[in-house]
Amino acid sequence: MNLMxxxxxxxxxxxxxxxxxxxxxxxxxxxxxxxxxxxxxxxSGKTFEIYPxxxxxxxxxxxxxxxxxxxxxxxxxxxxxxxxxxxxxxxGKLLYKCAEALEEHVxxxxxxxxxxxxxALRTESRVEASILADAxxxxxxxxxxxxxxxxxxxxxxxxxxxxEPIGVVGxxxxxxxPLLLMALKIAxxxxxxxxxxxxxxxxxxxxxxxxxxxxxxxxxxGVFQMLSGFGPECGAPLVAHKKVGKVTFTGSVETGKIVYKxxxxxxxxxxxxxxxxxxxxxxxxxxxxxxxxxxxxxxRFTRQGQSCTAASRIFVHDKVYxxxxxxxxxxxxxxxxxxxxxxKTDIGTIISPEQFSKVQGYIEHGRKEPGAVxxxxxxMPSDPKFKDGLFVRPVVFTEIGHDSKLAREExxxxxxxxxxxxxxxxxxxxxxxxEFGLAATVWTNDLHAALNFTEKxxxxxxxxxxxxxxxxxxxxxxxxxSGLGKEATLEAMLEHFTHKKTIIFNKT
Ligand code: NAI
Ligand code: MG
Numbered sequence: 001m002n003l004m005x006x007x008x009x010x011x012x013x014x015x016x017x018x019x020x021x022x023x024x025x026x027x028x029x030x031x032x033x034x035x036x037x038x039x040x041x042x043x044s045g046k047t048f049e050i051y052p053x054x055x056x057x058x059x060x061x062x063x064x065x066x067x068x069x070x071x072x073x074x075x076x077x078x079x080x081x082x083x084x085x086x087x088x089x090x091x092g093k094l095l096y097k098c099a100e101a102l103e104e105h106v107x108x109x110x111x112x113x114x115x116x117x118x119x120a121l122r123t124e125s126r127v128e129a130s131i132l133a134d135a136x137x138x139x140x141x142x143x144x145x146x147x148x149x150x151x152x153x154x155x156x157x158x159x160x161x162x163x164e165p166i167g168v169v170g171x172x173x174x175x176x177x178p179l180l181l182m183a184l185k186i187a188x189x190x191x192x193x194x195x196x197x198x199x200x201x202x203x204x205x206x207x208x209x210x211x212x213x214x215x216x217x218x219x220x221x222g223v224f225q226m227l228s229g230f231g232p233e234c235g236a237p238l239v240a241h242k243k244v245g246k247v248t249f250t251g252s253v254e255t256g257k258i259v260y261k262x263x264x265x266x267x268x269x270x271x272x273x274x275x276x277x278x279x280x281x282x283x284x285x286x287x288x289x290x291x292x293x294x295x296x297x298x299x300r301f302t303r304q305g306q307s308c309t310a311a312s313r314i315f316v317h318d319k320v321y322x323x324x325x326x327x328x329x330x331x332x333x334x335x336x337x338x339x340x341x342x343x344k345t346d347i348g349t350i351i352s353p354e355q356f357s358k359v360q361g362y363i364e365h366g367r368k369e370p371g372a373v374x375x376x377x378x379x380m381p382s383d384p385k386f387k388d389g390l391f392v393r394p395v396v397f398t399e400i401g402h403d404s405k406l407a408r409e410e411x412x413x414x415x416x417x418x419x420x421x422x423x424x425x426x427x428x429x430x431x432x433x434x435e436f437g438l439a440a441t442v443w444t445n446d447l448h449a450a451l452n453f454t455e456k457x458x459x460x461x462x463x464x465x466x467x468x469x470x471x472x473x474x475x476x477x478x479x480x481x482s483g484l485g486k487e488a489t490l491e492a493m494l495e496h497f498t499h500k501k502t503i504i505f506n507k508t
Contacts, residue, residue, distance in 0.1 A: 081145075120342075170248070173199070202228070350392055
């Protein structure tokens with residue numbers, strides 16, 4: 001992407017009134033960070049273009065760098081002092097107010113995220129905008145749970161532990177579900193008494209900024225800030241900053257490892273939510289129609305497959321394989337690809353030209369695999385307005401080898417592989433034969449088999465006969481290369497956003 005010194009008119013920041021014109025709102029939010037309670041441009045004055053869906057430029061992100069990181073960290077250090085001294089339940093009250101304010105903006109946020117990311121409004125973007133508040137409501141009530149312990153160490157001593165905030169937390173987020181993934185990081189970090197600096201993904205900074213602007217109308221200045229910009233220029237200095245005491249990251253394995261290594265130099269804790277290649281195992285006794293619906297949801301075809309938990313390896317028992325494939329094809333064929341803002345659209349566009357080429361590369365590779373059968377579903381939109389749009393028809397690959405790179409690597413596009421199986425031990429071994437371990441689903445009415453598989457599947461989030469997405473209150477996170485640490489629960493808040501101090505009083 002091109003960086004440029006901007007000639008944007010930085011006039012007034014947009015008002016907080018709900019604005020249902022996403023084009024106007026994208027423009028008004030352009031080129032800004034949220035630092036110290038103000039929407040400000042990058043210190044360098046540089047911006048970058050945001051051009052989703054139809055290929056037109058819809059706005060600009062502020063190109064943050066180390067100078068912006070310094071400004072934000074200084075404001076955070078200052079603001080955190082009084083924030084951490086506030087009663088935890090009063091912090092919770094403010095988070096509750098954030099949730100209410102965000103709920104008043106659901107339609108606006110849904111429309112803006114649809115425009116910015118190309119995710120269809122009805123099936124994805126409005127849904128994400130409306131579940132965002134839930135993450136705040138959940139964490140808002142946890143203030144009284146920041147408890148310590150009394151330790152029966154010695155009768156002459158009173159020994160207690162207390163939970164203290166870490167200080168300044170850096171939260172680096174991706175573009176696929178930026179609002180929800182951000183909320184699952186910032187709500188617990190703030191409740192625990194930390195100041196938080198979010199670094200948005202360069203593909204999707206504007207709706208995140210709007211959420212931050214809304215929260216900023218409720219929270220004290222500096223407690224919560226947002227920087228936009230690229231990974232190496234803006235994310236890396238945030239991780240490396242000596243006053244940032246914790247980093248929580250969601251994104252690729254490759255970048256997660258870089259973040260982890262940088263954090264290791266400072267010996268600070270890190271939470272990593274990384275990629276996946278999640279198996280879905282369908283037995284011959286499963287309810288096939290339900291399993292097919294589960295595959296459509298699990299593969300996130302409505303999100304162009306851009307999900308870390310995508311059911312991108314589907315193992316179907318030989319006896320029901322043909323029926324499953326035919327029904328899945330029919331379902332995906334019936335999905336409408338088109339304008340993300342159109343209510344009729346099920347499937348929108350891929351996030352960026354880079355991601356588009358990456359996905360196309362995998363599909364081309366798959367076509368050349370000996371024996372592999374690509375089943376292309378749905379149809380490209382006919383409107384000439386979308387001739388340069390980043391649309392990819394969903395592809396279901398059958399008869400493809402377990403060792404194909406399509407079956408091994410995270411594609412992050414609307415591409416899934418279906419394998420045939422007959423032997424339970426073999427399919428279990430194949431499901432676990434991956435570097436990832438994020439999610440898995442099992443589809444059967446055989447209770448014994450379900451228990452056996454859920455016990456043996458190497459994944460952090462395992463479901464039987466359903467395919468729910470991440471929910472506040474349910475521990476979420478991976479094993480193996482899918483990550484480090486869990487999110488979305490009380491325990492995760494205590495473990496990742498506080499440290500435990502032991503205090504001993506000698507009574508004699
Ligand atoms: P990425 O992991 O590079 O980006 C995620 C976030 O990290 C962004 O905010 C980015 O600016 C930031 N970042 C990048 N380099 C950094 C650095 N050196 N230090 C600190 N922060 C840095 O992911 P990207 O490039 O957007 O997508 C590449 C692939 O990653 C996708 O094709 C997909 O396979 C996977 N991915 C997985 C996600 C998940 O939810 N697990 C989300 C996004 C991407
Ligand atoms: Mg990257």
